[in-house]
Amino acid sequence: MRLLGIELVRVATRFRVAIGTAAGVHRTRTLLFVRIVAEEAQGWGECAALDEGTAVDPGVDEIAAAASTRGVLRLLDATAARGGELPGETEVAQLFGSSPADRMLAAVFEMAVADADLRLAGRSLAQALDVGPGYETLPVGAAVGIPPGHDVGILRQQVAQAVDDGAARVRVKIEPGWDAEPVAALRADHPDLVIQVDANGSYRMEDAPLVARLADSDVLCIEQPLPPADLVASAEFARRIPLPVCLDESLSSPRRVRDALRNEACQVACLKPGRLGGLRATRLAHAACTEAGVPVFVGGFFEAGLGRASNLALAARLAQDAVGLVGDLSDPVTYLEQDPCGYPGVQHGWVRAPDAPGVGTGPDETVLARLGAERRWFPVT
Ligand SMILES: [Mg+2]
Numbered sequence: 376m377r378l379l380g381i382e383l384v385r386v387a388t389r390f391r392v393a394i395g396t397a398a399g400v401h402r403t404r405t406l407l408f409v410r411i412v413a414e415e416a417q418g419w420g421e422c423a424a425l426d427e428g429t430a431v432d433p434g435v436d437e438i439a440a441a442a443s444t445r446g447v448l449r450l451l452d453a454t455a456a457r458g459g460e461l462p463g464e465t466e467v468a469q470l471f472g473s474s475p476a477d478r479m480l481a482a483v484f485e486m487a488v489a490d491a492d493l494r495l496a497g498r499s500l501a502q503a504l505d506v507g508p509g510y511e512t513l514p515v516g517a518a519v520g521i522p523p524g525h526d527v528g529i530l531r532q533q534v535a536q537a538v539d540d541g542a543a544r545v546r547v548k549i550e551p552g553w554d555a556e557p558v559a560a561l562r563a564d565h566p567d568l569v570i571q572v573d574a575n576g577s578y579r580m581e582d583a584p585l586v587a588r589l590a591d592s593d594v595l596c597i598e599q600p601l602p603p604a605d606l607v608a609s610a611e612f613a614r615r616i617p618l619p620v621c622l623d624e625s626l627s628s629p630r631r632v633r634d635a636l637r638n639e640a641c642q643v644a645c646l647k648p649g650r651l652g653g654l655r656a657t658r659l660a661h662a663a664c665t666e667a668g669v670p671v672f673v674g675g676f677f678e679a680g681l682g683r684a685s686n687l688a689l690a691a692r693l694a695q696d697a698v699g700l701v702g703d704l705s706d707p708v709t710y711l712e713q714d715p716c717g718y719p720g721v722q723h724g725w726v727r728a729p730d731a732p733g734v735g736t737g738p739d740e741t742v743l744a745r746l747g748a749e750r751r752w753f754p755v756t
Contacts, residue, residue, distance in 0.1 A: 376413035376491060378454045378461040378755050381447050384408040384738065385439055386748035388713040392533065394677065395521030397550035397577030399427050404711055405435045406679050408738055409442065409487040411450075413461055418491025419737030421682035421716070422483040423649020430576065431603050431624045432650055432676075433476045438483075446471075446480045447753045450488075454755065464489040468653055475627060478652035485653040486685055490734040500688035500735070501728040504654075510691050512727045514543035516701035517709065518573070518675070521548045527557050534561050534568075540709055541724030544569035544701040546598070550577040555588040562592040569701065573598040576624055580608060583615035595700075596621040596643045603627070609640035619643050623674060628652065632660040636667040643700065645674040646693075649682070654689055665697040675703030680716030683707055684735025687719070688728040715742040 387405045394401040407422040422442070428434030433441075449470040453462045462470070467488050471481040493503055501511050517537035522529035530547070537545050547558060549572045561570060571594065578586055578600045586600055596619040601609050603624035613620040621643035626632050627650055635641050644664050648657040657673075664671045673690040675683065683704065690702040706721050707714040717736035719726050729735050738748075 376415045376461040376495065377459055379412045379414060380752055380754035381450060382410040382412065382753070383439070383442055383447070383751045384410060384743065384748050386715060386738070386743055386746045388711050388746065390677070391710055391712055393520070393523060394710070395523065396548045397521070397575040398429050401425060401427060401677065404677060406715065407435055407439050407442065407483070409483050411461065411487045411491045413491055416491045416495040418487045418489065418494060418733070419681055420483040420485070420487030420490065421679060421685070422479060423647065423676040423678060423682060424479055425676055429624060431475060431627045433479060437476060438479050441476045441480055442483070443751060446484060450484055451753065451755060459755070461488065461491070464492050465655065468655055471652070473628060478628065478656070479649055481656070482649045482653035485655070486734055489654070490737070494733045497732045499728070499730045499732060500685060501691055501730065504688055504692040506688065506691045506728060507695055510695040512725050513687065513690055513694060513704060514701050515541055515704045515721050515724055515726050516544040516546060516672070517542035517705040518546040518703055519548065521550065521553055525553055527560050530557055531560060531564055535564065537705070538565060538568060540705065541721055542705060543724050544571060544595070546571045546573050546703070548573050548575065550574060551582060551585065554585065555592070558589055558592045558594060569595055571595045571598060571621070573623070574600045576602040580612060583612060587616045590617045594618055598645060599623045599625065606635050606638045606640040609635070610638045613640065613642065621645055623647070626651070626660065629656050629659040629663070633663050636663055636669060642669060644669050644671040646671050647674045647676065648686060648689060649676055654685070657689060658692070661693050661696065670698060670700050672700035673702035673704070677710055679707050679711065679714045679738070680718035681735045681737055683718050684729050687726060688734070691728045713742065713746060715739055715746065
């Protein structure tokens with residue numbers, strides 16, 4: 376494809392309900408999109424970065440700055456080095472380094488190039504990933520934050536709504552002091568619901584007896600109980616509690632996934648393509664987990680519809696490769712006031728990977744204009 380230019384589009388919406396986590400509260404959701412414009416086709420990518428970064432994930436301001444400098448420059452340079460031909464989707468990840476910001480850039484630029492490639496070829500991402508019959512429709516999981524004021528009533532309402540919306544499992548944010556009691560209340564409301572809890576790194580080794588109480592509520596696993604850096608500590612913690620440990624923030628690259636598996640630091644893995652560096656990086660990480668017998672799920676960053684569609688097709692492919700757990704694949708309209716993109720309808724708790732050409736539905740120009748999107752165009756010179 377003959378590249379004409381790259382556009383960065385930034386637009387803000389809000390969460391319907393503030394998402395409280397042990398690591399902070401998300402209220403605003405700034406969305407950063409990359410648009411690739413070539414003579415033959417155009418493609419959109421959605422960046423996963425949230426407004427507030429974490430210990431391992433850069434925030435959206437940092438990624439937007441990096442995208443407008445080295446991100447765009449690397450793709451323009453790589454195109455110039457190919458005589459004006461846009462690199463293919465499989466080449467994009469190698470344009471970026473291994474820092475957290477570079478992996479997020481790799482993921483969003485890879486998505487945009489893949490979207491353009493697929494539109495030109497008339498194929499969906501699920502088709503390109505060889506998702507076979509029966510695997511293209513997946514059950515939907517939802518994530519629920521720590522409610523304002525630690526109000527158990529609000530939590531119960533939110534989980535009831537997620538279950539009404541068809542969620543096959545609910546991932547509930549917890550932190551020290553907000554754990555066994557609220558989760559026991561949810562278990563009483565929903566005796567058969569698959570419940571996971573996510574601590575976002577807020578416990579310490581000595582909290583193992585506290586965390587162990589969650590086993591009474593038949594919790595599937597606890598996600599990221601300890602801070603992300605120390606995999607040996609995570610392995611020790613896992614030996615001390617009677618429920619499986621899932622790692623999320625610790626799994627910041629395919630290499631870290633392999634290290635975690637080698638240290639037996641987790642029994643479940645939450646793989647986030649935005650953090651790991653995109654589709655190919657996530658499939659590498661998944662292959663390592665499969666070999667180790669560790670089930671995975673595709674985790675989300677509360678994306679809009681395009682990022683979710685990419686995760687959906689990928690989750691379908693991973694489900695085909697090995698039995699996995701329910702991913703964060705709920706419809707963005709359930710947590711964002713505005714989704715400028717579209718997402719396939721969730722029906723009876725199931726969602727089908729898009730089969731139209733491309734990764735998914737890119738942002739709608741009218742909605743972008745209404746929300747006052749900031750746009751920057753970088754032409755090929
Ligand atoms: Mg998590």
